[in-house]
């Protein structure tokens with residue numbers, strides 16, 4: 001039995017190093033990969049990269065100011081969250097918006113549908129239902145049904 005340890009320990013160190021390299025995302029947000037970002041984007045606006053703001057929802061992920069605040073007020077590196085339109089400028093940029101989504105899902109991401117794994121479907125539910133009560137079936141509303149439909153399209 002003891003002879004196993006020299007093998008087990010390096011594997012542990014290796015995983016720790018991999019987690020360290022991939023940053024906080026790798027630790028807290030499993031399954032939030034590029035394909036999932038693309039899908040969350042598709043579900044929101046069909047990933048319309050030119051989407052500006054409509055009714056207070058901005059960018060390809062259709063992010064609201066409230067969502068942005070809950071996500072931790074992510075803005076461009078040199079920008080100031082207190083600046084009036086800083087949140088919109090970030091939300092309208094695909095990569096900056098991804099950081100907003102990440103912040104929100106670090107805070108609220110969980111197994112919303114209770115199937116035992118936390119994956120992109122759950123993140124879609126978090127965004128669709130809001131982080132404070134993500135468990136409701138999305139098919140209860142027209143908006144939610146549209147999201148479910150689009151989700152099946154982007155997860156082919």
Ligand SMILES: *[C@@H]1O[C@H](CO)[C@@H](O)[C@H](O)[C@H]1NC(C)=O
Pocket residue numbers: 044045051054055057062143
């Ligand atoms: C953004 O979200 C709002 C609120 O759910 C919705 O009314 C609007 O249609 C969405 N915008 C786009 C471009 O999908």
Ligand SMILES: *[C@@H]1O[C@H](CO)[C@@H](O)[C@H](O)[C@H]1NC(C)=O
Pocket residue numbers: 137139140
């Ligand atoms: C929503 O889905 C659940 C389970 O998948 C089903 O039992 C329910 O009837 C559906 N509700 C609507 C409004 O489609």
